[in-house]
Amino acid sequence: MKKRLSPYFVLSIMLAAIIVTLIFTTKIDYGCDTVKTILTSVKVKPPEGRKYVGFDLNKQNLTFGTLSPGAMAERTASSEYSKNATAYVWVEGDLSSWIIISPKKFETTPAVPQEIVFTALVPSTAREGEYNGKVVFCYQDR
Numbered sequence: 001m002k003k004r005l006s007p008y009f010v011l012s013i014m015l016a017a018i019i020v021t022l023i024f025t026t027k028i029d030y031g032c033d034t035v036k037t038i039l040t041s042v043k044v045k046p047p048e049g050r051k052y053v054g055f056d057l058n059k060q061n062l063t064f065g066t067l068s069p070g071a072m073a074e075r076t077a078s079s080e081y082s083k084n085a086t087a088y089v090w091v092e093g094d095l096s097s098w099i100i101i102s103p104k105k106f107e108t109t110p111a112v113p114q115e116i117v118f119t120a121l122v123p124s125t126a127r128e129g130e131y132n133g134k135v136v137f138c139y140q141d142r
Contacts, residue, residue, distance in 0.1 A: 032138035033085070038062050038077070041132045042095055042120050044069060062118060062135055070124035077116050077135070081108040085139040089116055093133020098122060108139065 042064040064073040079087060085108045091099045100119040108114060118135070 031140060032088075033141040034081070034139040036137040036139075037134045038137075039132070040064075040091060040093070040095070040099070040118075040135050041130060042067055042073070042098070042122065043130045044122055044126045045128055064120045067120065067122045069122055069126045072119060072121050074117060074119045077118065078113040079106075079108070079116060079137055080111065080113045081139050082110050083139070084109060084142045086142065087114070088138040088140075090136050090138075091118075091133050092136060094131040095120065095133050098131075099133075 038061055040062040043066040045066050045068065047068045062075055062077055064075060067073055079089075081087065086105065087108050088105050089101050090096075090104065091101065098120050100121065102117045102119075103114075106114050106116075
């Protein structure tokens with residue numbers, strides 16, 4: 001005899017999945033005094049006998065170049081702010097879940113640059129195409 005799943009069990013699992021998704025995707029309002037953004041992008045192209053490593057010389061935006069599905073690329077950016085502040089950094093857009101930021105929060109001192117490392121981890125299931133977004137720097141003056 002085959003056991004059937006209770007509809008209440010299935011509904012509970014679906015509700016739990018929705019709640020977890022909301023918790024991890026809800027944006028936090030940091031109450032920024034100043035917001036600066038830079039564009040970011042990665043082009044995904046399946047390997048045709050070779051893997052793409054993400055070489056890109058664009059200095060105006062945070063671009064990861066062309067990457068194969070399953071590949072990783074790392075870029076650094078420097079943040080400098082004219083006041084003492086707490087800074088928060090995050091990525092919005094198509095590739096936001098692919099980017100690891102370190103540090104995501106730091107304290108600023110006038111004229112002292114802070115280096116931030118951005119690591120793009122392209123999922124092995126990513127489809128070919130260009131994925132865009134923006135990096136947001138939120139500064140709360142102290």
